[in-house]
Amino acid sequence: MGHVSQLPLRREVRDIEALRQIREHQGFTQAELARRMGIDPSILRHVEAGRREPYPKFMKMASAILGVQERVLFGGEDAADN
Secondary structure, eight states: OOOGGGSOOOTTSOHHHHHHHHHHHTTOOHHHHHHHHTSOHHHHHHHHTTSSOOOHHHHHHHHHHHTSOHHHHHSOOOGGGO
16 A cells, blocks of 8 residues: 555546545555455445445545545545645
């Protein structure tokens, strides 16, 4: 797993795009991250596609597993700013 601070994210990238970019940068597939989160992979697919809003527990689990603050994944902050 790489350091998130090395991942170039632009501020204008949609929040959900940040989730996908960080997940991929760290080498997680959707299925693997969903398994670690204890959720059905379809939930993660729908969140990343923008068809479903992430609920608070989802945001906490994803940020903990990916090792970033929730606001990086869901608040539009640059990963390099952390």
